[in-house]
Amino acid sequence: MPETVFFDGHNDLILRLVRGAIDAEDVARGVRRGRAPGAGAGAGARNGADGDGRGDGRSGSGCEQGGEQGGETGREPGCGGPIGGHIGGHIDLPRARAGGFGGGLFAVFVPSPDGGGLNDDAMRAPPYDVPLPAPIPRETALEVTRAGFDALERLEAAGAVVICRSAAQIAAALGGPRMAAVAHLEGAEAIGPDLEGLEELHARGLRSLGPVWSRPNVFGHGVPFRFPASPDVGPGLTDAGKALVRACNALGVMIDLSHLNEKGFDDVAAISDAPLVATHSNAWAVCPHARNLTDRQLRMIAESDGMVGINFASAFLRPDGRMDGDFGLDVMLRHFDHMIKILGEDRVGIGSDFDGALVPKPIGDCAGLPALAAAMRAHGYDEALMRKLAHENWLRVLRKTWDE
Numbered sequence: 565m566p567e568t569v570f571f572d573g574h575n576d577l578i579l580r581l582v583r584g585a586i587d588a589e590d591v592a593r594g595v596r597r598g599r600a601p602g603a604g605a606g607a608g609a610r611n612g613a614d615g616d617g618r619g620d621g622r623s624g625s626g627c628e629q630g631g632e633q634g635g636e637t638g639r640e641p642g643c644g645g646p647i648g649g650h651i652g653g654h655i656d657l658p659r660a661r662a663g664g665f666g667g668g669l670f671a672v673f674v675p676s677p678d679g680g681g682l683n684d685d686a687m688r689a690p691p692y693d694v695p696l697p698a699p700i701p702r703e704t705a706l707e708v709t710r711a712g713f714d715a716l717e718r719l720e721a722a723g724a725v726v727i728c729r730s731a732a733q734i735a736a737a738l739g740g741p742r743m744a745a746v747a748h749l750e751g752a753e754a755i756g757p758d759l760e761g762l763e764e765l766h767a768r769g770l771r772s773l774g775p776v777w778s779r780p781n782v783f784g785h786g787v788p789f790r791f792p793a794s795p796d797v798g799p800g801l802t803d804a805g806k807a808l809v810r811a812c813n814a815l816g817v818m819i820d821l822s823h824l825n826e827k828g829f830d831d832v833a834a835i836s837d838a839p840l841v842a843t844h845s846n847a848w849a850v851c852p853h854a855r856n857l858t859d860r861q862l863r864m865i866a867e868s869d870g871m872v873g874i875n876f877a878s879a880f881l882r883p884d885g886r887m888d889g890d891f892g893l894d895v896m897l898r899h900f901d902h903m904i905k906i907l908g909e910d911r912v913g914i915g916s917d918f919d920g921a922l923v924p925k926p927i928g929d930c931a932g933l934p935a936l937a938a939a940m941r942a943h944g945y946d947e948a949l950m951r952k953l954a955h956e957n958w959l960r961v962l963r964k965t966w967d968e
């Protein structure tokens with residue numbers, strides 16, 4: 565494990581298991597079942613994958629994403645199959661250990677049946693405005709969500725993760741043999757309008773929840789994938805959404821602001837008694853994407869003593885809004901600098917969106933995190949700041965949110 569161990573505000577590994585593209589044993593071993601670990605497994609995997617344009621593996625074999633393509637939503641990039649010996653995508657245990665990926669919030673996400681809202685190609689040619697997909701029925705969402713929790717439990721049984729329900733458990737797991745995994749819901753469609761289902765999921769380990777993905781539901785209205793655009797693009801939370809925020813406060817479930825539009829963000833800020841947290845969002849001042857946070861929003865997060873995890877999705881990083889991973893890490897450092905300027909050194913971390921986004925080629929997958937750490941150090945971040953940005957800030961905010 566490298567010197568710098570990252571905790572991550574968001575990844576989409578679970579969706580790959582729900583879709584059956586890989587299983588928990590594959591993640592634990594870093595290779596597909598039945599394949600002998602080859603030279604490409606573990607630290608060598610990055611080398612093996614370098615030549616195929618990793619991070620954009622749509623042309624690879626065995627991609628489970630089918631027609632669903634699109635940036636942070638796309639849950640497609642890097643899914644190019646076992647090139648170089650590993651399981652494709654961005655995360656498995658050997659690559660996590662090689663890259664200092666200590667774990668993070670593992671999202672349970674319900675894709676729209678027609679891939680609605682997922683259009684990576686549109687985001688390659690700014691300006692763009694991807695329409696919000698249609699709502700999905702609760703029964704469908706609950707079935708997929710239960711399958712997501714089943715998959716997370718299989719990951720634990722296979723020795724790939726330890727499911728954490730407290731910051732103390734995360735702290736104990738970080739840097740150890742398994743990834744620390746916190747169960748997160750990206751879009752709360754599995755929960756009914758009277759909040760039925762919330763306690764069931766909490767009992768299974770749910771500790772973080774985004775009321776909406778970029779899709780309307782009974783709780784609110786997500787922010788569209790639109791560039792350039794303000795995040796102020798629709799109505800705020802419904803009454804059910806406001807009740808959900810209060811219930812999550814009472815249960816100790818973190819509320820994630822990342823996919824809310826600006827009015828929804830303001831509603832959470834007005835209601836919630838917890839620090840305001842955007843698990844995977846970037847600075848609008850650097851990249852004016854509707855999905856990013858304005859300076860006003862960042863100041864509100866700072867006032868609440870919350871934090872932001874910086875998203876690696878290329879379209880939310882690049883000032884030109886293009887979903888194209890061919891750019892340098894200096895662009896990411898601009899987001900870090902801007903966030904630190906407004907939020908302070910204690911309120912910024914990472915929220916990679918691994919396995920859900922087209923990430924910068926210099927990072928590629930979770931084994932590439934040392935390249936980011938090196939760029940941050942070369943930029944002048946000292947060791948105390950590196951520890952905060954890598955994991956200490958996440959532990960601080962989770963401790964406070966979960967009242968430990």
Ligand SMILES: [Zn+2]
Pocket residue numbers: 636750822823844
């Ligand atoms: Zn997301």
